[in-house]
Amino acid sequence: MATARPSRRKVSNSVTIVDVAKAAGVSYSTVSRVFSGYEFVNEETRERVVEAANKLGYVVNLQARSLAGGRSNIVGLLAPGLDNGYITEIVSGIDQELAQHGLDLMLYTTHRYPGKEAFYVKTIANGLVDGLILLVPLVTTNYIQALPRQDFPYVLIDQTNSTSNSPSVDATNWQGAYDATTYLIKLGHRRIGFITGYLELSSATERLDGYRAALQHHRIPLDENLTVMGDYLTTGGYAGAQKLLNLAERPSAIFASNDLEAIGVMNAAHQRGLRIPGDISIIGFDDIPQASLVYPRLTTVRQPLVQIGQVAVRLLLERIDTPEKDARRVTLSTELVIRESCAPPAG
Amino acid sequence: MATARPSRRKVSNSVTIVDVAKAAGVSYSTVSRVFSGYEFVNEETRERVVEAANKLGYVVNLQARSLAGGRSNIVGLLAPGLDNGYITEIVSGIDQELAQHGLDLMLYTTHRYPGKEAFYVKTIANGLVDGLILLVPLVTTNYIQALPRQDFPYVLIDQTNSTSNSPSVDATNWQGAYDATTYLIKLGHRRIGFITGYLELSSATERLDGYRAALQHHRIPLDENLTVMGDYLTTGGYAGAQKLLNLAERPSAIFASNDLEAIGVMNAAHQRGLRIPGDISIIGFDDIPQASLVYPRLTTVRQPLVQIGQVAVRLLLERIDTPEKDARRVTLSTELVIRESCAPPAG
DNA sequence: AATAATCTTGCAAACGCTTTCAATTGGAGA
DNA sequence: TCTCCAATTGAAAGCGTTTGCAAGATTATT
Numbered sequence: 001m002a003t004a005r006p007s008r009r010k011v012s013n014s015v016t017i018v019d020v021a022k023a024a025g026v027s028y029s030t031v032s033r034v035f036s037g038y039e040f041v042n043e044e045t046r047e048r049v050v051e052a053a054n055k056l057g058y059v060v061n062l063q064a065r066s067l068a069g070g071r072s073n074i075v076g077l078l079a080p081g082l083d084n085g086y087i088t089e090i091v092s093g094i095d096q097e098l099a100q101h102g103l104d105l106m107l108y109t110t111h112r113y114p115g116k117e118a119f120y121v122k123t124i125a126n127g128l129v130d131g132l133i134l135l136v137p138l139v140t141t142n143y144i145q146a147l148p149r150q151d152f153p154y155v156l157i158d159q160t161n162s163t164s165n166s167p168s169v170d171a172t173n174w175q176g177a178y179d180a181t182t183y184l185i186k187l188g189h190r191r192i193g194f195i196t197g198y199l200e201l202s203s204a205t206e207r208l209d210g211y212r213a214a215l216q217h218h219r220i221p222l223d224e225n226l227t228v229m230g231d232y233l234t235t236g237g238y239a240g241a242q243k244l245l246n247l248a249e250r251p252s253a254i255f256a257s258n259d260l261e262a263i264g265v266m267n268a269a270h271q272r273g274l275r276i277p278g279d280i281s282i283i284g285f286d287d288i289p290q291a292s293l294v295y296p297r298l299t300t301v302r303q304p305l306v307q308i309g310q311v312a313v314r315l316l317l318e319r320i321d322t323p324e325k326d327a328r329r330v331t332l333s334t335e336l337v338i339r340e341s342c343a344p345p346a347g
Numbered sequence: 348m349a350t351a352r353p354s355r356r357k358v359s360n361s362v363t364i365v366d367v368a369k370a371a372g373v374s375y376s377t378v379s380r381v382f383s384g385y386e387f388v389n390e391e392t393r394e395r396v397v398e399a400a401n402k403l404g405y406v407v408n409l410q411a412r413s414l415a416g417g418r419s420n421i422v423g424l425l426a427p428g429l430d431n432g433y434i435t436e437i438v439s440g441i442d443q444e445l446a447q448h449g450l451d452l453m454l455y456t457t458h459r460y461p462g463k464e465a466f467y468v469k470t471i472a473n474g475l476v477d478g479l480i481l482l483v484p485l486v487t488t489n490y491i492q493a494l495p496r497q498d499f500p501y502v503l504i505d506q507t508n509s510t511s512n513s514p515s516v517d518a519t520n521w522q523g524a525y526d527a528t529t530y531l532i533k534l535g536h537r538r539i540g541f542i543t544g545y546l547e548l549s550s551a552t553e554r555l556d557g558y559r560a561a562l563q564h565h566r567i568p569l570d571e572n573l574t575v576m577g578d579y580l581t582t583g584g585y586a587g588a589q590k591l592l593n594l595a596e597r598p599s600a601i602f603a604s605n606d607l608e609a610i611g612v613m614n615a616a617h618q619r620g621l622r623i624p625g626d627i628s629i630i631g632f633d634d635i636p637q638a639s640l641v642y643p644r645l646t647t648v649r650q651p652l653v654q655i656g657q658v659a660v661r662l663l664l665e666r667i668d669t670p671e672k673d674a675r676r677v678t679l680s681t682e683l684v685i686r687e688s689c690a691p692p693a694g
Numbered sequence: 695a696a697t698a699a700t701c702t703t704g705c706a707a708a709c710g711c712t713t714t715c716a717a718t719t720g721g722a723g724a
Numbered sequence: 725t726c727t728c729c730a731a732t733t734g735a736a737a738g739c740g741t742t743t744g745c746a747a748g749a750t751t752a753t754t
Contacts, residue, residue, distance in 0.1 A: 361740090363739090363740055363741085364740070364741070365740080375740090375741090376742085376743080379740095379741060379742060379743085380742090380743095382741095383741085383742070383743095385742095385743095407740090407741080408739085408740050408741070409741095410739085410740080410741090411739070411740035411741040411742090412740080412741050412742075413741085414739090414740080414741070414742090415740075415741040415742040415743080416741070416742050416743085417742085
């Protein structure tokens with residue numbers, strides 16, 4: 001799209017249905033029917049065609065098929081990047097489910113076309129892909145408005161656009177945060193620091209709300225100093241931890257809005273010579289693969305990431321196959337995974 | 348491909364060059380020329396066409412373009428999976444470079460079609476993609492033989508197929524391992540454990556050779572017990588570390604063939620209450636993002652992963668644009684990154 | 695002023711496949 | 725034996741572009 005590159009005419013030595021038809025002594029329509037799985041083809045004819053095709057090494061041209069048939073069997077995925085276990089786990093779920101249905105994956109990282117997202121979405125949605133999965137889209141409406149048709153199939157992951165009724169998948173962020181906070185409280189913690197996620201995302205605000213609700217429910221007064229801004233990144237977690245640990249009366253536990261942040265918190269703690277969980281308890285969110293690889297292994301709120309990806313694909317297929325049905329929103333349950341980064345407070 | 352899904356005729360309310368042509372009062376060839384960047388179009392005409400296109404919301408149909416023009420501007424990437432910082436870093440480099448050239452990325456994880464890789468490669472290489480990048484392909488020949496044409500453009504990453512002269516990119520594995528080992532020796536270590544990578548891969552054998560060469564060069568006798576099998580995975584590193592640490596005379600340093608393994612080693616060490624690097628030094632290979640997030644930060648041999656991806660794309664474009672030129676093989680330099688996981692031996 | 699060279703533009707033929715429509719064939723039912 | 729229906733196949737019309745060829749328009753040359 002951007003930089004047009006020279007385009008030579010294809011040196012097309014590839015064998016087409018016409019060649020196969022000739023070799024099998026049938027019309028090319030028949031060959032097409034054989035390979036597109038049409039049922040009313042004489043068994044004998046079919047065999048003859050398949051044999052001829054094998055001999056010639058025929059392989060279907062997907063481009064042509066989709067141009068003619070109106071369906072590419074390719075799904076587009078718009079993701080912010082691949083630099084994050086959270087994302088790659090979901091992508092892996094998407095990938096699995098797609099393979100299951102014989103669909104292919106076209107990957108687009110949204111940082112590629114800053115400012116031109118809309119144009120980009122328009123282009124790929126125009127024939128190239130049958131549907132779009134938007135993974136944690138920051139500027140949802142940008143994308144959605146760019147869709148070529150009102151009813152172009154798409155599904156949102158982990159971004160609830162409250163204004164629209166888009167099909168979407170997410171997890172119980174509020175409940176997860178509530179559970180994590182309650183767990184710390186039950187361990188005896190009273191001063192619990194919280195590092196927010198990137199608050200433009202609904203998941204981040206929901207987790208914050210869950211944290212607050214748990215405190216309130218257990219009649220622990222909310223200390224504003226104990227909530228610091230984060231961005232869902234390790235660096236943000238590190239910075240947030242510094243602030244919290246510099247507090248005169250520092251927290252005995254820190255709840256980071258995701259595991260990446262939690263790892264940043266661990267780094268900060270290690271650096272100060274604080275023992276985890278002896279001196280400070282740390283809990284994360286997501287349960288990315290890394291969470292069980294750090295030392296000590298991170299206690300966290302597990303999101304069923306792979307499953308989220310799978311469900312997204314299923315929802316998308318629903319949209320593609322039965323556009324008339326209402327969009328569904330699926331919210332999967334989170335689960336507290338207790339490992340070794342939390343303990344009762346020292347005092 | 349696998350499970351054929353129902354295919355309804357496209358509800359094509361999309362606007363085509365014909366519509367634009369009509370609105371602008373020119374032939375559709377002219378519209379095509381305007382959008383395909385043909386230079387000899389009257390400026391005035393061009394403006395009229397662009398205006399009409401904007402008004403109608405025209406967007407090119409990439410499928411049709413590539414069917415007619417013989418080029419899709421899509422590159423296929425075959426990767427084992429996305430569950431590894433090593434891979435995602437390279438993919439990120441590929442992605443960047445692709446975007447630079449206006450190319451799109453189609454992602455295929457090879458575990459999707461066990462046993463049917465050949466058929467699969469045939470299909471996507473038949474019109475859908477202009478070239479293929481094979482990322483750490485285990486069964487290289489399977490893929491290469493499946494290519495529809497002898498000269499179908501492809502490039503190998505980090506797998507040197509010595510028998511063929513394929514275009515490929517890799518890093519100085521031998522030298523990197525030599526450097527790492529030498530570094531440990533210079534620190535005073537004499538008993539240095541080594542955990543191999545997955546030995547089917549050339550990178551793994553090269554690293555093993557580099558390790559041995561360094562020992563030999565410094566006249567340290569090779570103790571076979573100090574070399575254990577690994578698989579480039581964290582679990583393998585953990586298991587390997589157990590074996591090494593159970594040795595009667597255990598090593599004072601462990602060189603893991605990649606960072607994932609090194610993290611496994613760290614876990615094993617932590618679990619035994621060994622201090623890193625006080626009680627044991629650990630060094631890895633790759634410098635994946637995680638390497639600087641673990642505690643203590645991992646000393647490792649850096650591969651320019653992002654750059655490897657970028658170079659791969661450039662090599663691929665060379666193949667596509669000038670197939671007559673000889674295939675190149677590029678080997679990028681590794682670099683020792685000293686962080687905090689190594690120190691002189693205790694005694 | 696006449697001729698040649700250069701721009702511009704339109705026409706029509708692909709690209710490889712799907713799908714509608716109609717025709718043919720071979721019984722089954724009457 | 726005649727009619728009707730289902731199974732099977734072929735012909736042809738696209739799907740939305742690109743591009744070679746040729747003709748008309750312009751401008752440069754002599």
